[in-house]
Amino acid sequence: MxxxxxxxxxxxxxxxxxxxxxxxxxxxxxxxxxxxxxxxxxxxxxxxxxxxxxxxxxxxxxxxxxxxxxxxxxxxxxxxxxxxxxxxxxxxxxxxxxxxxxxxxxxxxxxxxxxxxxxxxxxxxxxxxxxxxxxxxxxxxxxxxxxxxxxxxxxxxxxxxxxxxxxxxxxVDLNEWPPRKPVRRDTRERARLIHVASLNRIKDQSTLLRAMAVLVSWGMDVHMDIVGEDTLNGEIHALARALGLAGRVEFHGFVPQRQLRPLVMKAHLMVISSRHEAGPIAMLEAAAVGVPTVGTAVGHIAEWSPSASVAVPVGDWNELAAAIRRALADEDLRLHVAHAAAQRVMGExxxxxxxxxxxxxxxxxxxx
The missing domain is CATH 3.40.50.2000 (Glycogen Phosphorylase B;)
Structure with missing residues (x-):
């Protein structure tokens, strides 16, 4: 053909x-x-x-x-x-x-x-x-x-x-993202979050960072890696500084796949803040290596919730922060969602x- x-x-x-x-x-x-x-x-x-x-x-x-x-x-x-x-x-x-x-x-x-x-x-x-x-x-x-x-x-x-x-x-190509079983988190260590998306309006990283600031205000020991090309000329970086997130958020810029997988594997949660998604692929890649997603109710996040993802209303950073806190506080819940997500992505x-x-x-x- x-x-x-x-x-x-x-x-x-x-x-x-x-x-x-x-x-x-x-x-x-x-x-x-x-x-x-x-x-x-x-x-x-x-x-x-x-x-x-x-x-x-x-x-x-x-x-x-x-x-x-x-x-x-x-x-x-x-x-x-x-x-x-x-x-x-x-x-x-x-x-x-x-x-x-x-x-x-x-x-x-x-x-x-x-x-x-x-x-x-x-x-x-x-x-x-x-x-x-x-x-x-x-x-x-x-x-x-x-x-x-x-x-x-x-x-x-x-x-x-x-x-x-x-x-x-x-x-996701499972040859490029070989599946890994979800790993139980040592709750004594700092919680690691990751967000993979270009910095732009539709991905709504302002909501993401405000949720992160709420987590910090609650006294949570969290760190977030943000991976993606900056299309907003430093606006999101400036917001992170204004919210007092220096040392809590690390911007990596664009990262090729061979370098992205190790970063994702170190995370305990993928966090998505988009106002709209058809996918996103980043969620599927994370699921392949045992990392569940908490995010706004769009695309696969809405579709897979509540068994294989955790979904919150679009634009609500307080609800996003609360969902992240629940997932990090309940390791059995986090692992249950991770296992369900892995099964979904390996089947599709x-x-x-x-x-x-x-x-x-x-x-x-x-x-x-």
């Missing part, structure tokens, strides 16, 4: 920086059995081609990326026909996928992977902030042969728009993702 996969980026030629690990895991698995061409809208500023994880990456770059990507897919189709066009994320990628598929008269799959279907105007986030976005997303969802999404909350958002979707999580790893998508491709194309 020949597959066109449309992505905004996350497929840097380095294979380590500016990549999305769950996407690379999918490329590896699909390219083992199929001819896979990845069309990246803006991985690099200028056009280019390279091989990555067994797939041929076509970087479009420059201006007018949507029509130029459709043309690039058509050009490659003339060399040997595609069987299906698949976009990871809707938005511009979804428009490209359904447009190219319609012209080529082949099926399309659109995967909702982020905030395509929400609107948070106070932080200028989401694909439905104006009428153009709402029309675009409605058009893409209805034009796609199949729509997929990683978690039940996103499936429900899609259903509210009158479209049915298949649940297919973009998941990157192999599962690839198998589910290939099953969809086969149903759409009758090609093995």
């Amino acid at each position: 020949k597959i066109a996969l449309v992505v905004p980026g996350g497929v840097d030629r380095s294979g380590e920086y500016r990549v999305i690990p769950a996407l690379l895991a999918l490329l590896k698995r699909l390219s083992m059995h199929h001819e896979l061409h990845v069309f990246a809208l803006r991985q690099e500023a200028t056009p280019g081609d390279w091989m990555l994880a067994g797939a041929h990456v076509h970087n479009i770059g420059g201006e007018r990326t949507r029509p130029r990507t459709v043309i690039a897919i058509m050009r490659e189709h003339r060399m040997a026909p595609f069987h299906v066009v698949h976009s990871i994320w809707s938005g511009a990628c979804g428009v490209v996928a359904v447009s190219a598929a319609r012209v080529l008269r082949i099926p399309s799959v659109v995967h909702i992977a982020g905030g395509e279907l929400i609107a948070l105007p106070d932080i200028s986030y989401g694909g439905r902030q104006n009428w153009q976005g709402r029309v675009r997303e409605a058009m893409v969802l209805r034009a796609a042969s199949v729509v997929t999404a990683p978690s039940v909350p996103i499936i429900e958002q899609i259903a509210a728009l009158g479209v049915s979707a298949h649940r297919v999580p973009l998941s 790893d990157a192999d599962y993702t690839a198998t589910q998508l290939q099953s969809i491709y086969r149903r759409l194309t009758d090609v093995g």
Whole structure:
């Protein structure tokens, strides 16, 4: 089978920086059995081609990326026909996928992977902030042969728009994150928390740090590692200083996967503070190595709660702090959640993702 996969980026030629690990895991698995061409809208500023994880990456770059990507897919189709066009994320990628598929008269799959279907105007986030976005997303969802999404909350958002979707999580590569059983914590030692996400408005690290300040005010001995690229020009660092968290919070910036796993394994809890998530992948990676997640009720956190995660209302740092305290005070609870999360992620790893998508491709194309 020949597959066109449309992505905004996350497929840097380095294979380590500016990549999305769950996407690379999918490329590896699909390219083992199929001819896979990845069309990246803006991985690099200028056009280019390279091989990555067994797939041929076509970087479009420059201006007018949507029509130029459709043309690039058509050009490659003339060399040997595609069987299906698949976009990871809707938005511009979804428009490209359904447009190219319609012209080529082949099926399309659109995967909702982020905030395509929400609107948070106070932080200028989401694909439905104006009428153009709402029309675009409605058009893409209805034009796609199949729509997929990683978690039940996103499936429900899609259903509210009158479209049915298949649940297919973009998941963790257990070859890169070998499973480790949850480890009992010595409660005499400092509690270690970890947060893995780019510093930005949707991840809401201000709520995260305020929860951390509440924990400190309660006299708790806690330390937090924060891993992720800073897109807010030091704003979150300044907030940490203002809240008196020097020595309690360590900012690591971007960390490649080979360095991230040891950091996560040292933690007792993954803490997520996002206002919206379709996943998040960081939660799945932590679950693979026996670290449970406490976080806001979004994506997998809401979906897995209360057995395999601990969820609190979005934006409520007092509730987030209280949930962290409960999990750290009750080691049996923390281990129970960790074991349940590990079982979930091992049952729905990157192999599962690839198998589910290939099953969809086969149903759409009758090609093995």
